[in-house]
Amino acid sequence: MSAVETPAPAPKKTNRLGFEIIQYRGGKTTLCAGCGHNAITERIIEACFEMDVQPWQVAKMSGIGCSSKTPAYFLGQSHGFNGVHGRAAATATGALLANKHLKCIVVSGDGDTASIGLGHFMHMLRRNPPLIYIIENNGVYGLTKGQFSATADVGSRLKSGTLNTLPPIDCCLIAIEMGATLVARSFSGDKKQLSVILKACLAHNGLAVVDVISPCTTFNDHDGSTKSYAYMKDHEEPIHELGWIPSYEDIHVEIEEGASQEVEMHDGSRLLIHKLEHDYDPTDKVRAIKYLHEASQRKEVLTGILYVDRGKQTLIEQLRLVGQPLATLPERLTRPPREALEKIMDEYR
């Protein structure tokens, strides 16, 4: 028996907060039928439900695009902020500064993140804010009708026949290099893998970046596309099979020597990794980078948890913020006393 098959959880109606899954749903989607983004929305809903996420603690942040609309379609009870194109990294970081207890979920598109937002994305990576950053990657600008984005592969073609000649930006590679502490790639069609990955992100204390290949059925699901359902069926290469044991379940799992690995997450949950690519080690940065490069030269789309670093300080830790959210600190903590001003005035006299 494979080590990653966790005991199938009994189908439950409510989670440990007593919420039904419906409380994790949002408005009705206005995306196209078959859009990969909708599937990701479903996985987010499930993961939050199963991980007992308190909806009122969640801040959903996004930029502009079909993908960036999706926060309206999940966690309807949470606060959401659909800002401007390419700048969700900034608004999300800001929100966390104001309230470090927020569970911040950013949803962005490949155009949003890798084209207009690339600079902000990269600088966010350096800071390691504790949030989840999901890129719904379809290789095109869906909402503006299908122009190539910066993740489009060399040689891929638009429906109109237009050829992309520019090398793609690999958001995972960049994320690993620049300092994200959990980096994963998945495919909107891979329910099981994406679910575990999202759970791992929810359990992680640090910046978790997930690049999800998410076909755009309307503009980029044809032959010649490298972000189509068909292409992904042929080219997806999971580096491991993943299993998940929630923190509150006290289950012992047999780990098959060499091929398997158990990673304890910040919240005490355990991620079970059954290696398919035997020399892939998600804790070795340089090797992971090399591996990704080589795979992309082979035109393989590696999926799975590509990199984890559980030791690095988060932005919040670096800033040494007080326990209470800055947003609601009482005036007595934010306004220095009268004497402080008098002392300063004396210094300028």
Added chain:
Amino acid sequence: MSAVETPAPAPKKTNRLGFEIIQYRGGKTTLCAGCGHNAITERIIEACFEMDVQPWQVAKMSGIGCSSKTPAYFLGQSHGFNGVHGRAAATATGALLANKHLKCIVVSGDGDTASIGLGHFMHMLRRNPPLIYIIENNGVYGLTKGQFSATADVGSRLKSGTLNTLPPIDCCLIAIEMGATLVARSFSGDKKQLSVILKACLAHNGLAVVDVISPCTTFNDHDGSTKSYAYMKDHEEPIHELGWIPSYEDIHVEIEEGASQEVEMHDGSRLLIHKLEHDYDPTDKVRAIKYLHEASQRKEVLTGILYVDRGKQTLIEQLRLVGQPLATLPERLTRPPREALEKIMDEYR
């Protein structure tokens, strides 16, 4: 005898265009005494002189910063464009579109390129415009009085004692990954190496990125800085010694098996590489990336020509531009004939 010692060129007063070196000088510098940027300016002047660059074909482009001021201090006869902060990649690309024959030299700072301009820098890399992009890297914002830039190393300190906790952006690493076709790092204090590198850039047809560690004597040359003269003396690790044979010199050089290499540049000049790091191969992208990562973990600053790719299409080639600069095409080539309009009108009737 080392293979890289090229025959010392006879001291010449004029180059093959008949120009004296003074014709490659510019205005008097207004930078601080000892600023690394001034040394780079000198090297640019020499390289252009020695490579017989026609000053009137040069466009000097820059952003904003002490570094970005330097185009005023070299090639006084050339056109220069000191634009806005962080956006020289855009203005330079635009200038090349208008006139593909321009020899475009961009001078930027680390703040300009790696902080505010990072997105543009990276997207320029993908396009491979044939231009030279020099980053005068001092780890700080010189012109705004010494705040950390995004290339500052973790653990480096400002004079005031402030510690940098964010990981640095390695512009060379990014350049190699994103598609630049000649990537080099040097040190403003390393006259000989920087000279050869700049010559190689001038001979290269494609995007050449040079990251030059260039100490800021006023704000970042103290103990605790990793961009100081002293630090560079201790931590610079040239990967090879470089020699240069101009295209018009017909010299045969003994190449020492294994350790040396001769690379023919686009203009027919030859770059002589004597390897110091024996397993470094500047034509192997993935290995180069791995090597850079490992070196930086060892706190070594690798210098030399880190990567070359002479095969890739330039932006100009991708666009299949006509021979004559777009800027000066006659109207008969830019305005379609009367019949063309009539035909189109018929289609809308």
Added chain:
Amino acid sequence: MSASPLALAGDAPVSTQRVVNDFSIQVATANGSGSQTANTVLMRSIFQMGVPVSGKNLFPSNIAGLPTWFTIRANHKGYIGRKKEYDFLVAMNPETAREDVEKLQPGGAAVYDEPLGLDKLRQDVVFYPVPFDKLAGPVCPEAKLRKLVRNMIYDGVVAHLLGIDFDEMRKALVKQFGPKKQKAAELNWGAVLAGKEYAEKNLPKRDRFFIEPMNKTQGKIIIDGNTAAALGCIFAGVTVLTWYPITPSSSLAEPLISYLERLRVDKESGEATFAVIQAEDELAAVGMAIGAGWAGARAMTCTSGPGISLMSEFIGLAYYAEIPVVIIDVQRVGPSTGLPTRTMQGDTLKNAVVSHGDTLHPILFPCSPEECFSMAQDAFDLAELYQTPVFVNTDLDLGMNNWMADPFTYPEKPEVRGKVLTAEDLNRLGGFARYRDVDGDAIPYRTLPGTNHPAAGYFTRGTGHTETAAYSEREDDFINNMDRLARKFEGLLNHLPPDETSVNPRARVGLLCCGTSRYAMEESQDQLAQEKGLETSRLRVRAFPFGPAVEDFIDRHDRVYVIDQNRDGQLLSLLKLRLSAERVAKLRSVRYYGGLPLDARTVTEAIVAQEGI
């Protein structure tokens, strides 16, 4: 339901008179259902019958599945502005059907998808149920295409009911599909015929609306403003386009690229006389265009409000360093992302002053495809002549809707390339000073990088500079240069397209607008005259800074209503900044900012209220 329109019941008595060539058809579908083709064919058929027509597509900011409306207005008098009311409904979208029927004018008619069962909703309307799915099956064996073909069926039904000529409809359809898609065209034509046959057999005419042939569209074309602007750029000799996708300006860039590829690539060598870059964002887009303009290209970008905001810093550089660049702003509803698929003139004031510090930019305001075509050319000429960014403020209504237009006339004047000194000029002159006012028009001379002359080089900067382009922080240098820039701006008045005026010597009241407000303004003039006996004059400004016609116009009238498609009266604001207080005192404001194309009734009502008539 009663069998004859005469028997219609309802609150208000409804006229049963025949209505010919003067009504609006509203087609309600869902986005992404492919109704665009059916609607265009319907509109074109009417147009080909010689009846003035306009079409407005009201679509949501998503890709598929949300409600979409297309309104075709046929009007024998030639009014082509939006009309609020519609008379003839095609109700295909279950989501909005009820509301769509409720908004129908009394005495109107509705073709609807039979399963929706709408006929009980109103008594004062004629209903025509059509079983679209049943009809579509036999016409289109391929289930995947049926959703699209369904729409063609309503074309057949409506054409039959309104008396539209089926020969014209066939022509329109064949044209729409183009020579390469004749098979698809035949499939669709089958659907039209299926609709026609169904209507012939099952839907006796009971409404009042008829299309009858006229000859008011002869020689005209139908085109959208964005394509027209794209063609303008082509014939202006654009050489560099750098852009970033954004609705509603992508549909300007995209046809422009197609035409460039069609007309400006050497058939043999495959070499292009242009460069296009889809940039990573708007900062890069305008930055590249500015770099290209600096180096001598006819360079442009196109965008919409959010893009302009991002371009602000760079635009200030181009103003101050005097670099030509054309910026076409296809305006949509702001602030922020606003209503990205709705129309507004929200950047009228904004673009004139965009960027920090003292900056002022010329703007052209096209109102029609013809002007999109001609003003795109003017913009390039002005940008190079004045070495400055030039805005073309069009809008979503103009850019993305189909408009009747006269065929565009080939440019008679050569491209204006401005004061560029060549190596020969420099030989003759010995040298030049980049920012010197040599000719007294405040426009300096420039050289292009790459000019083969030792005196050609100069240093461009966004910082203070002398006449010879040297760095300077001196007070006098700064002031002198800024004063020259101000004079240069005033000089534009000599070269901007003149305003369009129609003065009624008896009128005490004037109407003033820019761009697409024109259509509502003109129709409102007739409404005011006919309904209230109020005679009016009109002026449409075609450019900022405003020409002398504006002052003259104000002087000739007691009150002038300034019509703005924005909340803050931005055209009025610009007038306030430029005109004497005496003239400003005569100005009144009419504003609409709901995101739909402006309609005459809104203007009329605002004026009637303010006039107290």
Added chain:
Amino acid sequence: MSASPLALAGDAPVSTQRVVNDFSIQVATANGSGSQTANTVLMRSIFQMGVPVSGKNLFPSNIAGLPTWFTIRANHKGYIGRKKEYDFLVAMNPETAREDVEKLQPGGAAVYDEPLGLDKLRQDVVFYPVPFDKLAGPVCPEAKLRKLVRNMIYDGVVAHLLGIDFDEMRKALVKQFGPKKQKAAELNWGAVLAGKEYAEKNLPKRDRFFIEPMNKTQGKIIIDGNTAAALGCIFAGVTVLTWYPITPSSSLAEPLISYLERLRVDKESGEATFAVIQAEDELAAVGMAIGAGWAGARAMTCTSGPGISLMSEFIGLAYYAEIPVVIIDVQRVGPSTGLPTRTMQGDTLKNAVVSHGDTLHPILFPCSPEECFSMAQDAFDLAELYQTPVFVNTDLDLGMNNWMADPFTYPEKPEVRGKVLTAEDLNRLGGFARYRDVDGDAIPYRTLPGTNHPAAGYFTRGTGHTETAAYSEREDDFINNMDRLARKFEGLLNHLPPDETSVNPRARVGLLCCGTSRYAMEESQDQLAQEKGLETSRLRVRAFPFGPAVEDFIDRHDRVYVIDQNRDGQLLSLLKLRLSAERVAKLRSVRYYGGLPLDARTVTEAIVAQEGI
């Protein structure tokens, strides 16, 4: 050269009267030579003698080596605006020495570095040569420091010549170096004494200028506007600062960070009650501040013109989505990079309307350190009360120069946190509608993310929305919301700091300005009265939108001169946009845009010319 001032020769006869406490000292050095300390000590010494004083630092946009001037104006009447003329020169910079001497007022005096040999340049000026290098050697054995210490020598010389109290100078010096650098202070004091001794022995007093003790500065402080604003933010309870370096606003962020670290870190736990991020650019800086404001922080950014341009898109989002954020704009000379180390009010109009579409933003205009302190607090209160971006438009003159000020008063009112609903409120109310005008003041209620209540959540967007924050493209939703935003803006009038007015009942002429133009305006009033007998009133607007005082002021006068430190009359423009044409008709324009702090003479001359007096 003659030995006595009485024997001065020159074109114009020069008064030889004693000039006490009413003259300007100009110190000309090179950037990076460390003269800042010497100049501050000199200025402070005069201040400590009770004489009103102001200091203006004119520095280039580089780090070291270029000419720099520091002007100290001592004025017994309390005028602290810039004066164009200077009377007493300290010429240390060979590069500018000649020009510096030429600009000296007739009858002036010049201390100069002996090797420059300036004494032959003019006859109508007293020269005092000082061999600085020779004097510096013995004082400062360490050659590296000599360049800095040299400057202290002129303090000694000047103090001796002008009669400045050396006890005060010593106090000023000790203060300047602070308790941690007493060794450096002693070294420098040695230099002062060396200068003093040299002057005593070699430089008999021959000029007319004297500083004598007064009591006009008692209790006052000297501080720069940026530090004052930083302190304002501190006492406003700022919790999030996100910024990007730019002159002249970095020197606001930097002391703010120091004070945060000093006052807002728990001594034991090391925990901070604030977060500071140096962002990668201005887009991120304002974006983070907006994210933080949305989530409930007192969030701010500070920048200058180019930064505002880059923030444009985000500012529109904050306006439309109603998110509090404070933006302090320390204005410098634009357009573009302009003169980055010079002052201007170049964003007065710009900031009010920045971003595409219909946006309008409140602005506060501080004129003094006291107002920098108080208005920074007002800004946070207003931003949270009105849920909107609030600008504080200060400028380089105010921000980076040292000003006399009254000690700041501790805020008496609690922080205004606006309409934020807590979980308890929601329990009571059952729910809320994010964009509903519940109280009739057009200000809606909000909740903060993380509020522990199932009804707290809502969705913020830059797109069209209903009262309940649902997505909407409906015309009526859009218009209603925009109308409410317009009403909300007008509501600001109830909470903005009132304008400062001084009406002279006999005056027919009024002067109107904002910010730092105040000093020149007030001094000009006296000049107009004394020189031309023109009595005037004045009004200084303290905020946009303008309060009712402006209209009242205009109504009380025949003509009102609007003083602008920019080319395009941006304050005047804002007035034109807001006022009736009748009132606008009374407005005249006085503009200066050379980058130096505005001086009274410039204002006076402009008014005299327009008045024809």
